[in-house]
Amino acid sequence: MTLFTHLKIPGILISSLFFIIACQPANTNRIIEINSPYSYQETLENLNIAISEHNYRIIHKSDIGSAIRERGDEDFPLSIVISFCNITYAKEMMLINEQLINDMPCIMTVRESSNGVIIGTRLMDENVADKKQAEFAARINDNLKKIMVATVL
Numbered sequence: 001m002t003l004f005t006h007l008k009i010p011g012i013l014i015s016s017l018f019f020i021i022a023c024q025p026a027n028t029n030r031i032i033e034i035n036s037p038y039s040y041q042e043t044l045e046n047l048n049i050a051i052s053e054h055n056y057r058i059i060h061k062s063d064i065g066s067a068i069r070e071r072g073d074e075d076f077p078l079s080i081v082i083s084f085c086n087i088t089y090a091k092e093m094m095l096i097n098e099q100l101i102n103d104m105p106c107i108m109t110v111r112e113s114s115n116g117v118i119i120g121t122r123l124m125d126e127n128v129a130d131k132k133q134a135e136f137a138a139r140i141n142d143n144l145k146k147i148m149v150a151t152v153l
Contacts, residue, residue, distance in 0.1 A: 032145070033120035036110070036152045040078050043110050043117050043151060047082065050150035051108070054143055056084040059105055065112070079111035089140065096132050100124075106144060108151075119151055 036043040051058055065078035085105040093100045109120045121144045124137035 030123040030125060031120055032123060032148070033118050034148060034152060035115060036117040036119050038117065038152070040110065040112050040117050043119060044080065046151045047108055047110060047119065047147070050147045051082070051084050053150065054147050056086045056106065056143075056147075058082055058084045077112035080109065082108050082110070084108070093136060093140075096136055097130065100133070100136075106140070108144075108147065119148055121148060 036046075038046060048058065060083040062081040062083075064080065065076055066080075068076040069078075083105040084107075090104060093104065103122075103124050107122060109118075111118050111120075123141045123144060126134050126137045126141065128134050128137070
């Protein structure tokens, strides 16, 4: 059972949210972000589920906000960087272009801000001459966007 099925989210809502994410203006640093309607902890829980449901494995978490709090800034906003990978995709990527290892692992961030809880990711560059590389990047970016949507619905 997927997160979408479990929450009984109407298909039109899912399509609309995915459209909003997909249509964000071009960003030279390839970062996209959306607000989460959930608390920081609920967003993290949803993200863990979404990553797993899309056949990725979490390989590392950098809990930056908590580390800063532990050093004495008790009111610092919570923030985390979650690194994850799919070994099948990683192998395919390396066979296309070994330099793409610099785009791996995939990451998602969750942070508290004055605008609420924000989830973000860095997309792969699709504007490349190599057709296989561009197609691969588009597929991974589609996965990243779907993970974001699943996290906030």
